[in-house]
Amino acid sequence: MEKKNIDWANLGFGYVKTDKRFVSNYKDGKWDDGALVSDATIAISECAGVLQYSQACFEGMKAYTTEDGHIVTFRPDLNAQRMEDSCKRLEMPAFPKESFVDAVVKTIEANSEWVPPYGSGATLYIRPFMFASGPVIGVKPADEYQFRVFATPVGPYFKGGVKPLTLRVSDFDRAAPNGTGHIKAGLNYAMSLHAIVTAHEEGFDENMYLDAATRTKVEETGGANFLFVTKDNKVVTPKSNTILPSITRRSLMTVAKDYLGLEIEERTVYLDEVKDFAECGLCGTAAVISPVGKIVDHGKEICFPSGMSDMGPITKKLRDTLTGIQMGHIEAPKGWLKIIK
Numbered sequence: 001m002e003k004k005n006i007d008w009a010n011l012g013f014g015y016v017k018t019d020k021r022f023v024s025n026y027k028d029g030k031w032d033d034g035a036l037v038s039d040a041t042i043a044i045s046e047c048a049g050v051l052q053y054s055q056a057c058f059e060g061m062k063a064y065t066t067e068d069g070h071i072v073t074f075r076p077d078l079n080a081q082r083m084e085d086s087c088k089r090l091e092m093p094a095f096p097k098e099s100f101v102d103a104v105v106k107t108i109e110a111n112s113e114w115v116p117p118y119g120s121g122a123t124l125y126i127r128p129f130m131f132a133s134g135p136v137i138g139v140k141p142a143d144e145y146q147f148r149v150f151a152t153p154v155g156p157y158f159k160g161g162v163k164p165l166t167l168r169v170s171d172f173d174r175a176a177p178n179g180t181g182h183i184k185a186g187l188n189y190a191m192s193l194h195a196i197v198t199a200h201e202e203g204f205d206e207n208m209y210l211d212a213a214t215r216t217k218v219e220e221t222g223g224a225n226f227l228f229v230t231k232d233n234k235v236v237t238p239k240s241n242t243i244l245p246s247i248t249r250r251s252l253m254t255v256a257k258d259y260l261g262l263e264i265e266e267r268t269v270y271l272d273e274v275k276d277f278a279e280c281g282l283c284g285t286a287a288v289i290s291p292v293g294k295i296v297d298h299g300k301e302i303c304f305p306s307g308m309s310d311m312g313p314i315t316k317k318l319r320d321t322l323t324g325i326q327m328g329h330i331e332a333p334k335g336w337l338k339i340i341k
Contacts, residue, residue, distance in 0.1 A: 056129065
């Protein structure tokens with residue numbers, strides 16, 4: 001199979017239109033069979049529910065070329081389940097999980113020439129998403145929806161290597177108790193845009209959001225879960241019903257326990273104890289795990305012993321092991337890799 005003529009090594013992290021995308025429509029109480037199409041544009045009513053009341057959710061995942069030349073994607077069943085959970089909370093009709101995985105596979109197959117070669121540092125980013133396409137003027141769920149999957153090749157999230165980030169403790173709230181913080185709704189990300197823009201203007205890479213009720217507990221950033229390492233090498237992640245259940249974070253915790261033999265713990269993490277951790281990372285699909293070197297709490301600096309120059313040793317082992325699994329040179333747990341071709 002011949003790949004597209006792209007300078008893979010210098011590919012940025014942005015949208016590139018590829019050949020095909022999958023589209024399915026929900027009407028009269030059921031989903032149609034869906035199909036691959038060439039047209040990347042969407043035509044909907046000016047009164048569509050997504051435009052009026054933000055009924056929309058999405059997922060993010062990747063396809064890779066492994067060391068032995070296969071094209072694979074990583075744990076798509078968990079993305080399917082998470083989208084179903086998002087749909088339930090937003091009163092949207094769930095796209096069947098088996099059909100979700102099938103649509104992802106078809107989209108990757110149809111764009112296989114866009115999957116970057118092994119060792120290039122690039123991947124094919126997959127974006128399944130759903131939105132209310134039917135017109136609705138009263139405040140209620142729409143009657144019609146569209147599910148789509150597109151793919152775009154992306155370069156490494158961090159050019160020139162992964163460098164530790166500087167975060168600020170945000171004065172903005174990411175999610176309310178009993179709100180939508182635990183689902184991947186577009187509206188959650190819209191409300192985070194002002195916070196991230198102002199953080200960048202002040203010289204920070206990201207925001208650390210605290211719980212809205214007490215503002216004492218660590219939640220997550222605008223688009224990634226936190227992972228901490230204690231001074232005795234225990235891996236700790238915050239637990240909260242307003243945190244998005246990151247597939248990467250759950251996978252890293254399995255890697256820590258089963259591959260590296262480390263003790264793991266998911267629990268409430270208080271801001272006051274962050275200074276006592278040895279390492280801190282942000283985990284998500286785009287960068288797998290990004291090290292944090294410093295967190296600034298209204299002028300007070302929390303500096304991690306791992307420092308601002310390199311990734312901490314445990315964080316690095318976690319990242320190297322998980323990417324090794326994804327790229328096929330470390331044996332994956334059963335069911336983690338979906339072979340496309």
